[in-house]
Amino acid sequence: MKSCVAAIFALVALVLLVSHRGEAMTCGRVDVALAPCIGYLTGRDGDTPSPRCCAGVKAVKEMAQTTADKRACCSCVKDAANRHQDLKDAAAQSLPAKCDVQMDIIVSRDVNCDKIN
Template sequence: MKGVVIALLVALAMVHFMAEPARAITCSDVNKALAPCVSYLTGGGAPTSACCDGVRTLKSLSPTTSDRQTACQCAKDAASRNPNIREDAAAALPNKCGVQTDIPISRSTDCSTVS
């Protein structure tokens, strides 16, 4: 009986350490992912590979509707704080990076409608 209890405790401990709980995206995550894009968003040209990596990271960090709405609001807030962000560049960013995402980067998006 003692061996069964120990085996059960070991199994529970393994499951506990192997299962990582889901973590909600934060504005810090969004800002960090999009930071390499600022020069593209304000100056034009082509986005850098670091910028596109950030867009891909942003997509991977937001698998749920709630995460995408949060990411949208964070991007919207960041764009509103920087008046030099070009709306056309922001709207084109995911496409220019070849990333299919439902997270718009715009000052005018209603993030509650993001699915």
């Protein structure tokens, strides 16, 4: 009986972990996190990203912990970059550094997300 209860508990924990991870990394969440950066990325808000933008960059980094999550997140960022034709490449590439965030994800229209480790 104890092993059955332990097995059920382990299964429930696994389901919760998988469902939580699935919620953690979605393009919708990435888009919402980076939405405050659009003004900076298009040059409308000057040369410095806002604190809300940088908080979003940090949130994206937290979402992308595994290689699979990083690649998925990269694809979301790439798709978002392609939706904004007025995005400034230099601003996009400097965003993590300006927010003092070390990221494996490059904000770019043409990044190969499959090469992220």
